[in-house]
Amino acid sequence: MTAPETRLTPREPAAAEAVKASAKRIAPRLKALAAEAEQSRRLTREGIDLVRDHGLFKTLQPERSGGHQLTLRTHLDVVSALSEGCVSTGWVVGVAHAHSWLIGHMSRQAQDDVYANNPNAFVAAVVGPRGKAVKHADGSFHLNGFWPFGSGSDYADWLMLGAEVVDENGQAEDWGDFLIPPGDIDNLNDWHSAGLAGTGSHSLVGKDVTVPSHRFISMPALFQGHSPGKDLHEGTLYKSAAAPVLALALTGSAIGCAKASLADYRDNIQGKVMAYTDHVQTEWPPTQMNAANAATRIDAAELLLYRSADTIDNYAARDTAMPVLERARVRMDCAQAVRFCLEAVDLLFINGGASGLAWDKLLQRASRDLHAINMHGLLLLDVNAEAYGRILLGLEPNSPLI
Numbered sequence: 001m002t003a004p005e006t007r008l009t010p011r012e013p014a015a016a017e018a019v020k021a022s023a024k025r026i027a028p029r030l031k032a033l034a035a036e037a038e039q040s041r042r043l044t045r046e047g048i049d050l051v052r053d054h055g056l057f058k059t060l061q062p063e064r065s066g067g068h069q070l071t072l073r074t075h076l077d078v079v080s081a082l083s084e085g086c087v088s089t090g091w092v093v094g095v096a097h098a099h100s101w102l103i104g105h106m107s108r109q110a111q112d113d114v115y116a117n118n119p120n121a122f123v124a125a126v127v128g129p130r131g132k133a134v135k136h137a138d139g140s141f142h143l144n145g146f147w148p149f150g151s152g153s154d155y156a157d158w159l160m161l162g163a164e165v166v167d168e169n170g171q172a173e174d175w176g177d178f179l180i181p182p183g184d185i186d187n188l189n190d191w192h193s194a195g196l197a198g199t200g201s202h203s204l205v206g207k208d209v210t211v212p213s214h215r216f217i218s219m220p221a222l223f224q225g226h227s228p229g230k231d232l233h234e235g236t237l238y239k240s241a242a243a244p245v246l247a248l249a250l251t252g253s254a255i256g257c258a259k260a261s262l263a264d265y266r267d268n269i270q271g272k273v274m275a276y277t278d279h280v281q282t283e284w285p286p287t288q289m290n291a292a293n294a295a296t297r298i299d300a301a302e303l304l305l306y307r308s309a310d311t312i313d314n315y316a317a318r319d320t321a322m323p324v325l326e327r328a329r330v331r332m333d334c335a336q337a338v339r340f341c342l343e344a345v346d347l348l349f350i351n352g353g354a355s356g357l358a359w360d361k362l363l364q365r366a367s368r369d370l371h372a373i374n375m376h377g378l379l380l381l382d383v384n385a386e387a388y389g390r391i392l393l394g395l396e397p398n399s400p401l402i
Contacts, residue, residue, distance in 0.1 A: 016074040022054040023078045027085030031260075034086040034198065035360065041191050042154045042200025047089055052120050056082070056093060061100040062233050065111055066119025069237055072245065072309035076252045080302075083256025087369040088198030090253035092124075092152035098249035099123040099160055102177065102217065104238050105227035109214040110179055114158050124156035127246070128377075129175040129219075131163035131206065139213030141165070143178055143206050151201040156182050161206065162219070176222075179215035180206065195372025223400060225321060240312050241322040243401045244330040247378045248312065251305055251334050254373050258298045258341040261366040265291070265348040272353065281353075290351045294344035301337035301344075308333045325391050327402045332388040335381045342370040 033044045051057060059075050061067020075097050083090025100123060103114055114121050131145020147161050159182050165174040186205040193201070217227060222242045230238050272281040281287050308330040315322040349356055349363045356363040373379065378401070387399055 015068050016070050016077075019054075019056060019059055019068060019070065020074065020077045020081060023056055023081035026050045026054060027081055030082060030085030030089050034088070034365070037086060037088050037198030038365065041193075041197060043086075043089055043092060043152065043198055045155075047086065048122070048152075048155045051082070051089065051093055052122065055120070057096050057100065057120065057122050060097040060104075060237065061115070061119075062104040062111065062229075062238070063235070064233060065104070065115035067100060067115075069233070069235060071237070071313050072240070072248060073306060073313065075249070076255070076305055076309055079252030080256035080259070083253040084260040085256075086198065087253050087257045087366065088196055090256050091196055091199050091369075091373070094249050094252050095125070095151055096122055098127075098246055099125045101237070101240075101245060101249075102127070102160065102222075103179070103229075104233060105222055105229045105242075106179070106217045107214045107228040108232055110217075111229060111232070113179065113215065118157060121157040122152065122155055123158045123160055124150055124153040125160035125162075125177070126150050126204065127160065127162045127177055127219075129162040129164045131161055133163040133165050133178065133211070133216075135165050135167055135173060137168070141178065141211040141213070141216060143180070143209040143211050145206050147204040147206075149201045150187070150204045151196075151199045153182070153187055153202050153204060154200045158182065159185055159204065161185070161204065165216075174218050174220065176216055176218040176220075178211045180209060180211065184209045193372065195368040195370075195375075197368070220400065236313070236316040236319065239316040239319055241315065241327055244308065244312050244322065244327050246401075247331050247334040248305065248308055250373070250376055250379055251338055254338040254341040254370060255298070255302050255305065257366050257369055257373075258294075258301065258344050261345045261348055261363055262291075262294060262298060264362045264366075265294075265352050268352060268356070275353075287351060290347050294347045297340040297344040297347075301340040304333040304337045304340075324397060324402060328384075328388040328391045328397070331378070331402060332384045335379045335384040338370070338373050338379050339381050342367075342374050345370050 030047055033047045037043050058067040059070050059078050063069040079090045079094040126147035130147050133141040133143045135141050159180045160177045162177045166172055188203040191202045269281045274281050345366045349367045
């Protein structure tokens with residue numbers, strides 16, 4: 001059976017080709033800025049402005065809010081291209097795409113709060129329920145919490161922060177995410193990390209922040225396919241299964257990082273003679289095998305992610321609920337893909353020689369970045385393998401995030 005055409009807006013594929021070309025065009029400049037971003041522990045203002053001015057934050061943003069509303073495959077290509085220049089930039093853009101997709105599921109009023117006066121708004125988030133919100137009888141909330149890992153929060157026009165929701169008696173009711181103006185939240189400027197060092201993933205603190213009812217979205221309801229904004233949009237992007245979208249949004253930077261590493265490795269070993277031998281490195285069979293094994297892992301990772309993106313998009317195009325086995329497979333494929341990228345880069349890093357340890361070399365930064373990506377909770381390989389394996393064997397899921 002032929003899969004249905006995935007056409008999320010009438011402007012696809014011309015808009016997709018335009019945003020992918022823009023990402024490739026600015027990647028060399030982002031590469032030149034990468035060391036400065038790492039040293040300052042956040043993206044540069046120039047880098048953020050390049051992404052914003054080329055409309056790349058808007059890849060998955062609702063078309064009704066000035067966004068492009070493109071496919072998940074296009075999202076992967078944009079983030080991967082940016083990450084070939086700067087992995088920290090690609091990471092921040094990738095998660096920003098997920099955040100704009102989440103906002104598209106919020107109420108019309110919430111979407112307009114963010115985008116009506118600024119279609120280029122950038123939203124940073126910590127989606128998990130690390131805070132606590134008290135819901136009042138009038139529907140408003142008081143929010144308190146500590147949220148680590150707020151990637152890109154220095155430049156955010158809005159924040160999305162996750163919290164458990166309790167009633168005025170302290171009884172748990174729900175959990176979800178709240179839209180907050182950044183001026184209501186303290187940024188601790190505490191990001192000191194070996195990996196993804198340029199992402200500015202600072203901790204955020206909120207104390208007795210008042211949030212109106214329309215700026216909340218229930219995540220359990222979203223995972224079950226229900227949201228206030230789902231039916232506000234033409235096309236099918238906002239009919240996609242939530243947990244697979246959120247996992248996939250974390251992966252594109254790994255592909256770009258690995259591709260850039262392979263290119264850098266090929267360039268740097270040309271003409272080298274290996275220490276304490278007379279081997280020309282490119283002529284030594286283990287070097288050739290390492291290059292082949294790394295390239296194959298990168299190819300396999302990209303194919304897994306394309307399959308995942310197309311699977312999500314095609315179920316959405318049919319307006320059909322994605323079966324739990326497929327959702328678990330996407331989670332597994334995302335985790336396996338970023339692990340393949342890590343394995344590929346570490347093969348290249350070790351085989352490339354000790355000169356690659358220098359702080360200004362790409363491979364050592366790539367290895368650190370990929371270790372960080374692999375540590376994200378949604379991408380932990382063993383956790384995802386357990387969840388997928390349980391469902392393959394006919395057992396119940398052990399996580400709601402599938």
